[in-house]
Amino acid sequence: MEKRVVFRHRTLPWLLLAPQLAITLVFFFWPAGQAMWQSFRMEDPFGLASQFVGLDNFIELFSNAEYLASFRTTAWFSALVAAGGLAISLLLAVMADRVVRGAAVYKTLLIWPYAVAAAVAGVLWLFLFSPSVGILAVGMMRLGLAWNPRLDGGDAMALIVFASIWKQVSYNFLFFLAGLQSIPKSLIEAAAIDGAGPARRFWTIVFPLLSPTTFFLLVINFIYAFFDTFAVIDVVTQGGPGHATDILVYKVYNAGFKGLDLGSSAAQSVILMLIVIALTAIQFRYVDRKVNY
Secondary structure, three states: OOOOOOOOOOHHHHHHHHHHHHHHHHHHHHHHHHHHHHHOEEEOOOOOOEEEOOOHHHHHHHOOHHHHHHHHHHHHHHHHHHHHHHHHHHHHHHHHHHOOOOHHHHHHHHHHHHHOOHHHHHHHHHHHHOOOOOHHHHHHHHOOOOOOOOOOHHHHHHHHHHHHHHHHHHHHHHHHHHHHHOOOHHHHHHHHHOOOOHHHHHHHHHHHHOHHHHHHHHHHHHHHHHHHOHHHHHHHOOOOOOOOOOOHHHHHHHHHHHOOOHHHHHHHHHHHHHHHHHHHHHHHHHHHHHOOO
């Protein structure tokens, strides 16, 4: 029997929801509405005077080759961060689920990176792979491997992808580990008795049962790559070299805070918001069909 809470007063549920509704309205819907309003206007750098310009900000953006190129950069970056982060996290979760001795220590060490701020994560990876002082970068150069994220766009992209994955891998690991531990062991034991090997048991039993968790993390990781990686990019590459790592969210910052073009920055934020909404809707529409609940 499903247990349901019955409130004696009709206003009590709304009072309980009021704090969360207020936070959502103040920090999500209000800023989104302001961004949409400013995207149709041209404002001075101090926001003291504005003029309605209609779709001029959007037309100017889509006629800018640099801005259009950032779509491709963002797509590559987001796909690499989401796919790499999920694959590594799933591998670590499967390994942690099999550990018998020292399991608590092993899991705690894997969770720690999530407590590190994104900017700090960027600084750590920047020091490790800095061409002049980075331990790993110097070692790579001694082995004859060319590495310079300050001059090579591919190296810079690889560096921010690694840093972003490392920052998010703990979050994914927690959900995958919880999903693995909720799978009935009797199913896996029955498959082993039937002669299924470890790989077959994983792909035919474990992974399908993890599909709700995987789908949830896929959506979360795409949103993370679009928005929450700003601090990593700002610390490590500042969008360079040559706009090689200038993704959409960093262009919003450049236009609004460095270029002081508030109208263009607002228009870019609206476009970014619509892209994320569209990607999430597509994932729920098509990817969700392959999820086994």
